[in-house]
Amino acid sequence: MSPAREEILGKLRGALKRGPLTGERAAKLEARLANHPAGIVPRRSEGLDRKGLTKLFEDQAVEIATTVERVRTLADVPRAVADYLSCHNLPAEFAAAPDPLVDKVPWSERPLLKLKRGKPSPTDAVGLSVGFCGIAETGTLMLLSGPDNPSTLNFLPDDHIVILPASRVVGPMEEAWRQLRESRGGAMPRTVNFITGPSRTGDIEQKLEMGAHGPRRQHILIVEDESLR
Amino acid sequence: MQSTSHAFKDNAHEALGNRHLQSALDKMRAGFPQRRLDAIGKLPEFEDLREQGREIKNHVLENLDWYLERYERNVIAAGGHVHWARTPEEMRQIVLGLCRKLGARTVTKGKTMIAEEVGLNDFLESEGVTPIETDLGEYIIQLRREPPSHIIAPAIHLTKGQVEKTFRETHTDLPPDRNLEEPRSLVAEARTMLREKFLKADVGITGANFLIAETGSSVIVTNEGNGDLTQLLPRAHIVLASLEKIVPTLEDAAALLRLLARSATGQDMSVYTTVSTGPRRAEDPDGPGEYHVILLDNGRSGMLGTEFQEMLRCIRCGACMNHCPVYGAIGGHAYGWVYPGPMGAVLTPSLIGIENAKHLPNASTFCGKCESVCPMKIPLPKMMRHYREREWQRRLSPPAARVGLKFWAFLALRPPLYHFFYAIAAQVLGLLGRRQGSFYNLPLAGAWTATRDMPAPQGRSFQEMWHQRRKKKAV
């Protein structure tokens, strides 16, 4: 153990006028971590059904300059992506996450679209990922790093498109944490990215400018298909 | 960072006469407070969340040693490393040691106030490692070799014209006739310049808004995405954080995040909130190969258990300075060290000693606005008052003020004498000032009358009128 560590912990204990915590007090702290109680959760997403949550998510996302398109099924995704690309004069080639959901999209219906699976190269203009959750409370996307969704996809390309099944839209952030804990038995991925709109800065005279370092545009495709999880 | 807090008065004087600064501050005063109001107006639970935030941090501080140990254990379990630094010097050496071990030549940096606190950039440079600031505001001031003037908007003291000039002087490879009139083109130019640096950097250094004990994670919050490119692309990610950044669980982080962005920039959430746990996993396609956290004390353990403990709840949102009439008039540089505004007026003397920052707790009108907007309900004015008391006890206040105050206290403790002197003074001043109505210059109060006029007393004092009224009523 480093002397700095011991000295700092010793000073903290001295300031708190006690030794290391043991017994009941330590057990209480253990229990607080194990139960990780949620605090006050804003009512704005309370009691909403799937439709209500999706609407709140969409409204909040639009508010922070994300664009959203709803599609019925995964079969509609190639058309939606192609439209987005042509509408913004973007190349038909893009980097796409190796997520199983992306495999289910019938890309062959749009033979001109060229997918590069895996992490993007610095020159890729467009990235496509799959969202783990959408948080309706604030219009925030939650993306997990891992082999399915390289985190660089979220930051390097100028345009970031995210596929999000409507069934993955939750109310508050606490609910998103709950889903994460359940899906991976409490193990954290290297990175959890909460993304609330496209990159921006107000550092020059407080004037808001998009695309400081991350994507200039953020586009979400909400897939309404109820059978998708 | 070298402190000039002792020269606060001169700094402030200069700031008041700085035309560029004053025009930049005008924009700040108009911007931040309104955006904050709009954001909290949409969240009826905001007040309750403040109270809850205060409780969470109080709980952490009471058990800080336990939570730090648990946090450390979980960082290690996730494959990361934790280093402890008592002083700025120790932190600098640990960073340098890691850079040397990794053979690092360039280091990209996300915004971190701790790095400013320990003076990391100058040190790394002197050791042959090039630090590159990537937050746009930090990048601008690094090019200008200036310290930040605000904890969340480091270049808020500059106008776009000044930024344009800096870019033209630095980015000399670019065509000189390019148009840089609008912020948009300046942002785009910085983006291009920095993209290259991100891709080439060997090590990425960021701060941390929160450290989560339950999972061993660090959390950074940015709007630009620079913090993410900083930690994602290089071979190693180093997190610099002070001890009190701990929160127990993911849920606690969620609770505090609801306060942070609203108080800081008036957003519901900042654009990027990133929770990082350990280095890249075996199956991960990207991410840093090593993950290090360096925990800094630098005087914080000395605040625990004292009247300044509550300052350790601070989540560095900047709301107190955005609403402070003194900060709004002089900007951040006048405060002379890393942390300006009301939070700096408490934190600076705590970390570098009241003898080096004795003016700061006095740079307040005690209007109370800072405490009323602080999401963590930190009683900033009360703590500034504590420092004024210490300053008095340690005889750090100027002799003239001490004599004057002692004289006033002598009178104030003897009400009849006080009223007697007051009545005489009021009459004399009233007579002298009858013609002009006010005084432009008063002996012994030259500093006061230098910037304002003192209206001449108009006859009777409040006390006199009060007594007469009472008499009348009794009749």
Ligand code: SF4
């Ligand atoms: S003292 Fe309060 S208002 Fe000021 S930066 Fe800290 S948390 Fe924000």
